[in-house]
Amino acid sequence: MIIVSIALFKTGDGIVPGSRFAQPSETPSAQKKWDEDLKKMPWLKFPPLNGYFHGLKALVAKSDHTPEYPNPAHQAPLGEPPLSQDIPTPKLYNPYSSDSTVEVCYLDKNNTIPAPNIYAYEGVPQYMPDPAIGSHSIFGIRDDVCFDRFGRYGPYGLGYKLVDGGSDVGIDTESSGSETVWEQTGQINYGQIDWADVQDRCATANKHRFADPDPDTDSLKIAEGKKGRIAVVIRLYTGFKWTQLVVLNFRAMINELALRSGGEYHIHFLLHVKDNDLPIWSDDVAVQLLLDANVPPEFHGLVTLWSEAQMELFYPGKFEDPISKPPINNPAMRGVHGVFRSAHLPLQVFALQHPEYEHFWNWEMDMRYLGNWYELFDRLGSWADKQPRKLMWERNERYYIPVHHGTWENFTAAVEQYTKDSGKPGVFGPVEFPEGKKLRLEQQGGSYVPRSCADGVDSPECGVGEAADLITLNPIFDVHGSAWVFANDATAYGKTPPRRCAIITASRLSRRLLMAMHEEVWRYHHTMFSEMFPTSVAFHHGLKAVYAPHPVFLDRAWEPLGSAVDKVFNGGRDHSTSAVGSPFDLRNEHNHKGATWYFNSEFAGLLWRRWLGYAQQDNRGKDGHRKSGGKILGGKRAEESEDSSGRMCLRSFLVHPIKFESPDEKK
Structure with missing residues (x-):
């Protein structure tokens, strides 16, 4: 069974005012450029998703979480979530199975500094999008917790000085409640480690x-x-x-x-x-x-x-x-x-x-x-x-898109049907x-x-x-x-x-x-x-x-839900990534720019640097893209403001490529 979503707010003549799609500019020259860009980059018409950038004051239990996208019940963007006045406390994160044969490993030769744990927050920021491609659940990777920069990297030197064995990184960012990650171990001195x-x-x-x-x-x-x-x-x-x-x-x-x-x-x-x-x-x-x-x-x-x-x-x-x-x-x-x-x-x-x-x-x-x-x-x-x-090779050649395919079992059944319809035996x-x-x-x-x-x-x-x-x-x-x-x-x-x-x-x-x-x-x-x-x-x-279809997120609300992503990312032979129509055709690879995992992704770096606490130029606004428009968003002042949801906290996923991380590197 394949779940196919229906487009909302769409007409034969283009984009309806008040829809979830971005609006073209009003001047004739800007309109012409917009039309030309849309032919090459149709994803520009979709509005950018902002739910990734909500922080610790917006955490809710997964059972109460409403994803900004993909979500058939709500149109994106969803705006600002309700905020708590308090910063929650992170907890030790332990994804290791209990094995009595494991000997504890230490950082020092005297066996006094055990290998540290990282920390995670229970819950997810309200409106954070779900993966558009791939899944946490099929692998058994938890998606009911999120990680901030201090829980993730504080045990390794983020947030304290180089002279104390830290990194000098993160000291200049918003840090309320970060001290929890050093309560058990102290700030470990990595200065002489081999x-x-x-x-x-x-x-x-x-x-x-x-x-x-x-x-x-x-x-x-x-x-x-x-x-x-x-x-x-x-x-x-x-x-x-x-x-x-x-x-x-x-x-x-x-x-x-x-x-x-x-x-x-x-x-x-x-x-x-x-x-x-x-x-x-x-x-x-x-x-x-x-x-x-x-x-x-x-x-x-x-x-x-x-x-x-x-x-x-x-x-x-x-x-x-x-x-x-x-x-x-x-x-x-x-x-x-x-x-x-x-x-x-x-x-x-x-x-x-x-x-x-x-x-x-x-x-x-x-x-x-x-x-x-x-x-x-x-x-x-x-x-x-x-x-x-x-049908291993047949599954391998397709992106798994949960909102389109449904469960993994539905996806495997769909692949079997695609293979039958092709008239070719499986490899x-x-x-x-x-x-x-x-x-x-x-x-x-x-x-x-x-x-x-x-x-x-x-x-x-x-x-x-x-x-x-x-x-x-x-x-x-x-x-x-x-x-x-x-x-x-x-x-x-x-x-x-x-x-x-x-x-x-x-x-x-x-x-x-x-x-x-x-x-x-x-x-x-x-x-x-x-x-x-x-x-x-x-x-x-x-x-x-x-x-392995690991979680991949998109920066925009592709519509119609599911089917639009499938049409582009599985646009090759028999609803796959293969042959004519492949998303890896040089003419189609631009579609990955707004994904969190691909060699030419632009969104991966933007999201990562914002998560690290640095203000970034965000060019994803209406009729804005890589070379025009946009605003400086995020950073210390934004995260510390009274109406802010605090520093970002994200569920686990891979990002690539990260060509620079702090503003100093870009300079």
């Missing part, structure tokens, strides 16, 4: 919980009661501008993923050395100088260096040279070993060098999370592992094509399809409980006919093979997928553009790949 030592001590204390690699095969021996560990590999590069806010983010990742979990995760920085002449594998002095110039001392021990020249040594030989062919094969006009086209190469090498990990989260420097990192990664992983293989197992090559496991009679599928894809157990080889954070779409700009950047296949892609390289990859990718490159010299290779290798060889 995160590599902290993580290693935690891992050693919890070694009994995790599987060890077989010294003969390098594969993990996961005995009963043991877990496979997970690496979080953060992609760094020389010349990156570190700020105290960046430092806070990675302190949070290490504490929440590695320490609070009892060593389940381990954080690494994979540093791209852009100067190919530097002897990064043969000169310790050169390495130390690089670290001193490019990484804060507290993270030095977590860094692994690599260069593009090094990748040429790991993957030698004659690769097909698309630069000499028509530009469509290599629109970037860059070499095949470079990070832009083949960012997976150093990750493959990293996995080779670290057989102790079962999975690897590939992560970037400009991503932030409102909420607890462990809750996000753990819940996405658990959910993906439970997904059946039947299952390895995909054969003339240019495809078998990997050694396949040549020896092995398969990447699990035993649970022995009775066929229709078995209800097929794939259920099988660890996902790939978890992506955007749909996995068929690039053929999609007009995605890098769709034909596939090296050494002879003819263009069937391809799948997920925009943004942030993802969880299994060790066996990375080893399959490694083998494709060194044996066959196969590779593809960075965002296409992991998904395509999984597609070709029958590995389990899953798109």
Whole structure:
């Protein structure tokens, strides 16, 4: 069953005065420009949502919460909510399961400073919108609490001075009631911390919980009661501008993923050395100088260096040279070993060098999370592992839009109907094509399809409980006919093979997928553009790949409810993101500018900086967009005013890209 919303306030001639849509300007020249903009950016006609910016004095229980959007009973915007006179008190936030085998991890060698907790507020600001795409509930991520900047980052140094071991960040913002987050631990001094030592001590204390690699095969021996560990590999590069806010983010990742979990995760920085002449594998002095110039001392021990020249040594030989062919094969006009086209190469090498990990989260420097990192990664992983293989690729190529599709069960039924209507069978197992090559496991009679599928894809157990080889954070779409700009950047296949892609390289990859990718490159010299290779290798060889529809919010009230978002974001073949009409077509990608998660999002940065307490230019008003109109909103004076709802408090979700955070950075 598909829920289809009906447009309100709409006529055949355009926008009705008094409707929820934005109004065009009155002068003829402005009207003409408005009409031209609407042809290119139709989302401009929708009014901006302001419910994100309500604060702590507007909190209500989730049962009393009225979302500004999507909401079939009310038109957006909803205005100002009722306010309390008091700032509520936050509570410790603990998304970890109770496990008696976990040894407590400490920040200091004397075991006197346990890994801290973050804080959350019970309830949600009244009128805060719900996700337009994706969901909290299907993963079991709580959406009945919200996080302010002090509860989220105060335990890591936000709100107190650098000389006291803090960050000097947040001191100049509204802070009433923030002292609660330091009542149990005090303001922790991070001045002399060595995160590599902290993580290693935690891992050693919890070694009994995790599987060890077989010294003969390098594969993990996961005995009963043991877990496979997970690496979080953060992609760094020389010349990156570190700020105290960046430092806070990675302190949070290490504490929440590695320490609070009892060593389940381990954080690494994979540093791209852009100067190919530097002897990064043969000169310790050169390495130390690089670290001193490019990484804060507290993270030095977590860094692994690599260069593009090094990748040429790991993957030698004659690769097909698309630069000499028509530009469509290599629109970037860059070499095949470079990070832009083949960012997976150093990750493959990293996995080779670290057989102790079962999975690897590939992560970037400009991503932030409102909420607890462990809750996000753990819940996405658990959910993906439970997904059946039947119609997996068909679900993967579609955005889940709750107000349009209804429940997740309704969505899966709709996907099955779309597949039947298409007249094409669903994808299952390895995909054969003339240019495809078998990997050694396949040549020896092995398969990447699990035993649970022995009775066929229709078995209800097929794939259920099988660890996902790939978890992506955007749909996995068929690039053929999609007009995605890098769709034909596939090296050494002879003819263009069937391809799948997920925009943004942030993802969880299994060790066996990375080893399959490694083998494709060194044996066959196969590779593809960075965002296409992991998904395509999984597609070709029958590995389990899953798109996890995490919560994504929109900055405007798209109408008609549900169907408008579906028409644009699932505008490709058979109501999907694939082929002609794809939202990833270069001509359609502008629709993501108002989303909280996409490489060209503008709303993500605006929302994040307002949440941090900084005044921002908001250009989303009527007939205003990126280059005109707008007002300065938010900041200390606004949050402290008598009629303000206080500092912002948001439910958990990912934001990307965050190119700058404080006003000083932009200057």
